[in-house]
Amino acid sequence: MGVAVExxxxxxxxxxxxxxxxxxxxxxxxxxARRARASAGRMHPELSLVSYTLLGHLEESGGCRATDxxxxxxxxxxxxSRQVAALERAGLIERRLDPEDHRVQVxxxxxxxxxxxxxxTESRRAAFRERLADWPEADLVRFAGYLERYNAGTSAGSxxx
Amino acid sequence: MGVAVExxxxxxxxxxxxxxxxxxxxxxxxxxARRARASAGRMHPELSLVSYTLLGHLEESGGCRATDxxxxxxxxxxxxSRQVAALERAGLIERRLDPEDHRVQVxxxxxxxxxxxxxxTESRRAAFRERLADWPEADLVRFAGYLERYNAGTSAGSxxx
DNA sequence: CGGTCTAGTTGTATAGTACAACTTGCCAGT
DNA sequence: ACTGGCAAGTTGTACTATACAACTAGACCG
Numbered sequence: 117m118g119v120a121v122e123x124x125x126x127x128x129x130x131x132x133x134x135x136x137x138x139x140x141x142x143x144x145x146x147x148x149a150r151r152a153r154a155s156a157g158r159m160h161p162e163l164s165l166v167s168y169t170l171l172g173h174l175e176e177s178g179g180c181r182a183t184d185x186x187x188x189x190x191x192x193x194x195x196x197s198r199q200v201a202a203l204e205r206a207g208l209i210e211r212r213l214d215p216e217d218h219r220v221q222v223x224x225x226x227x228x229x230x231x232x233x234x235x236x237t238e239s240r241r242a243a244f245r246e247r248l249a250d251w252p253e254a255d256l257v258r259f260a261g262y263l264e265r266y267n268a269g270t271s272a273g274s275x276x277x
Numbered sequence: 278m279g280v281a282v283e284x285x286x287x288x289x290x291x292x293x294x295x296x297x298x299x300x301x302x303x304x305x306x307x308x309x310a311r312r313a314r315a316s317a318g319r320m321h322p323e324l325s326l327v328s329y330t331l332l333g334h335l336e337e338s339g340g341c342r343a344t345d346x347x348x349x350x351x352x353x354x355x356x357x358s359r360q361v362a363a364l365e366r367a368g369l370i371e372r373r374l375d376p377e378d379h380r381v382q383v384x385x386x387x388x389x390x391x392x393x394x395x396x397x398t399e400s401r402r403a404a405f406r407e408r409l410a411d412w413p414e415a416d417l418v419r420f421a422g423y424l425e426r427y428n429a430g431t432s433a434g435s436x437x438x
Numbered sequence: 439c440g441g442t443c444t445a446g447t448t449g450t451a452t453a454g455t456a457c458a459a460c461t462t463g464c465c466a467g468t
Numbered sequence: 469a470c471t472g473g474c475a476a477g478t479t480g481t482a483c484t485a486t487a488c489a490a491c492t493a494g495a496c497c498g
Contacts (some may be wrong), residue, residue, distance in 0.1 A: 343477065
């Protein structure tokens with residue numbers, strides 16, 4: 117790794133400022149992950165974190181296949197199949213048979229799906245705004261940049277993939 | 278909220294740099310949460326994210342009650358009870374009856390528990406180090422600070438609570 | 439055509455979780 | 469001292485998300 121280690125580290129004890137910072141990042145990311153996990157199921161009466169993510173992807177992509185969702189989010193196709201079935205049952209998405217390939221179902225948001233997605237997005241946005249309300253703009257921008265950079269890293273970490 | 282909004286925002290469309298940054302933070306935190314959730318169960322053959330967290334808390338606190346764990350992590354006491362039972366079965370923690378109050382079991386890490394916890398911590402640390410290897414030290418320090426500040430916020434956010 | 443690949447579904451199992459009902463022990467008020 | 473209520477933990481039950489494996493249906497290649 118590229119971070120210099122000055123002096124012998126005794127079983128993982130950080131010896132540089134950088135190591136201390138990495139330590140803190142690990143700890144705080146873990147805290148965040150735990151909290152996120154705890155609230156993932158009840159972020160919205162209609163929508164779990166996974167459903168929300170899938171719906172968001174459908175909106176961004178303007179419709180895609182279940183297989184694409186599975187690949188993109190590293191979920192099993194059976195898992196996606198059941199999630200999709202639930203979302204369809206709830207009337208939030210619809211399936212359109214691909215005329216070119218009858219194995220394929222292209223998934224699209226319905227009007228109701230767009231509506232719920234917008235609602236949840238807005239409520240999440242409000243929560244984040246609230247939480248970040250007293251941050252100076254410069255810090256917000258830098259924090260956003262760091263997060264993007266972190267997530268863009270090749271997903272090798274056991275804590276972030 | 279304290280972030281200035283200049284001009285009418287059309288249904289949540291950000292109109293300032295700060296709004297854009299909040300938007301990005303929300304999106305990236307969501308991505309992180311999803312990935313963390315996906316890997317929470319398989320971060321270690323022995324230890325889920327929750328077990329790891331509980332063990333870590335026991336180490337920090339030097340022993341506490343199941344009820345404290347439940348309160349601290351917003352888990353049901355039955356959930357903690359089963360987790361604790363599993364950790365005890367695995368020989369990672371032990372229960373000591375509180376002599377002052379026989380309803381209470383004070384939980385302590387065993388030697389094996391300390392060992393496994395150290396292993397997992399080290400492997401997580403290595404993953405983070407790896408991922409952050411090419412970050413300048415100044416950025417690491419700032420990122421760490423931002424995360425601490427974010428998590429320290431009163432847990433009102435649906436994505437971070 | 440026939441073999442193989444791909445998309446998706448369904449059966450089954452597991453983990454983590456919550457809620458409710460229960461047991462045991464503590465304590466305070468009468 | 470009894471008794472009623474509160475606190476700590478356990479257990480029964482149910483639900484959700486997930487993975488893996490077996491299967492069906494369609495496409496494509498030779």
